[in-house]
Amino acid sequence: MGGVTRTMVSSQVWKRPIRLDTEEELGEHAARTRTIPLKVADSLRDQGWPEDLASFAAAQVAASAKKGGLKTNPGEGHRTQAMLFVPADTVQHLTALCHTHRTALEQALAQQSTSKKPAPALLPTAEIAALLIRRTATISLFGRMLTEITDGHVEAAVQMAPAFTVHRSEPQPDYFTAVEDWPRPGETGSAHLNTAYRSTGLFYRFATVNITTLLANLDGDTTTARTLIHLFTQAFIMTMPRGGQTSAAAHTVPDLVHYVVRDRRPVSYGAAFEQPVRARGQGYVLPARQALTKYATTIDRLIGTRHRIAHGHAIAAGAPVEELGTHHTSFDDLAASCARAALPGTHDEVAA
Numbered sequence: 001m002g003g004v005t006r007t008m009v010s011s012q013v014w015k016r017p018i019r020l021d022t023e024e025e026l027g028e029h030a031a032r033t034r035t036i037p038l039k040v041a042d043s044l045r046d047q048g049w050p051e052d053l054a055s056f057a058a059a060q061v062a063a064s065a066k067k068g069g070l071k072t073n074p075g076e077g078h079r080t081q082a083m084l085f086v087p088a089d090t091v092q093h094l095t096a097l098c099h100t101h102r103t104a105l106e107q108a109l110a111q112q113s114t115s116k117k118p119a120p121a122l123l124p125t126a127e128i129a130a131l132l133i134r135r136t137a138t139i140s141l142f143g144r145m146l147t148e149i150t151d152g153h154v155e156a157a158v159q160m161a162p163a164f165t166v167h168r169s170e171p172q173p174d175y176f177t178a179v180e181d182w183p184r185p186g187e188t189g190s191a192h193l194n195t196a197y198r199s200t201g202l203f204y205r206f207a208t209v210n211i212t213t214l215l216a217n218l219d220g221d222t223t224t225a226r227t228l229i230h231l232f233t234q235a236f237i238m239t240m241p242r243g244g245q246t247s248a249a250a251h252t253v254p255d256l257v258h259y260v261v262r263d264r265r266p267v268s269y270g271a272a273f274e275q276p277v278r279a280r281g282q283g284y285v286l287p288a289r290q291a292l293t294k295y296a297t298t299i300d301r302l303i304g305t306r307h308r309i310a311h312g313h314a315i316a317a318g319a320p321v322e323e324l325g326t327h328h329t330s331f332d333d334l335a336a337s338c339a340r341a342a343l344p345g346t347h348d349e350v351a352a
Contacts, residue, residue, distance in 0.1 A: 002274045007169040007199040011160040013241040014205075019138050021235040022228070029088040030136045036091060037062050037078040043095040056109045056119075057098040064123035065132060070148050085144040087136045094131060097123060140217035141209075141228050157214035158207060158232070159266075165201030166273040166288045174198050198248070202255075202284040204273055204292075207236055208266035211342055222343050230339035233259070237331050255285050255316045256292070257331060258324050259338045261309040269295050289321070297323045310341035 023029045033039075041058035045051065059078045063069035072078040098105065101123055108119040133152035135144075143156025174197065177190035209232060214225050237257055240250055260267070272295030277287045300308075300323075311325030314334045320327035328334035 001164060002276050004168040004276050005170045006165045007201045009163040009241060011162050015160055017239040017242055018235040019142055021239050022231045023138050025231050026137055028136050030085060030139055031088050032083055032085045034080045034083055036080065036084055039091045040094050041077060043091055044098060053106060053109055057105050060105060060123050061094055061128060064121040064125050065128045066125060066149055069121060082147045084132060084146060085139060086132055087134050090131055097127060137224055137228055141214060141232060154217055155213050157210045157217060160207040161268060163203040163205040166204050167201065167277045167284050169199045169201040171197035171199045202288055204270055206268045206270060222345060226339045226343040226345060229342050230335050233335035233338050256289055256313060257334060258313040260311040261341045262307050263309055264307040267299055293321050293323050312337055
């Protein structure tokens, strides 16, 4: 970018911890998985069903989910070929449905063992499909694509850009070894050696929430939408990607957070760093703040502020930045103010 190598963190890497953190705050979990039939079989076995009947019932869950059934891998316990994104309690409900239809499942299994013909779909398709397309609040926020169940598609309200360093940042080799603590007599050296590539940097991150889409996904529930915006903002600020943390311990917090609420299209300030920031002996933070502020001012001049409802910022140290709107002394205050500005209501407090 800008003619120099940068370090990038993909949006997918950051989305998952944000989603998990939001779900933890809500106490409402979802799962992105291919193992629903396997989990149903495990649940049925735990409840005393014989192995063959539990496996048969789990296969029937996939076979009955739609006309023609979901595509699965029979050799892997009918693991679905496509990922499903469902509320975490879906397995519990599917297990209960199998209990309701146990007699029919037992009869079909006995008949199949005699005739050697595949059993037809036995479980009620409408009920299974309804369970698989249920939504949690975070599914309404992050969206869902169920390739084999078209009614389960949910348009994502969140868009997130890859994070990138505002300056040149090239990967550096980290040659490492793992020592054998119990070497055999006469053995020396390491049990394992390899090279990893690492880098450090000051990152620009950007995400946006489409309030219109979110409200549509929530059937107009403004209270839940306001709560989700609040929690998403907090999680976006404070979460970190989880991979490689045992050898990196990357637990920094942002230096500057800026939000804008608009009644039209969002605007990323990523172009502020098309020209890489230079440290010049003082680090990257101060020149990056200056570049962001200058670009935000330029954007306000170019597109105007008629469609800007509110904007504000929180900063780790130093004077407030007038060009970035209301100064908030904490990230919590910023997140709450952002949610209130996005969806004004009769209550000042945002449920958390």
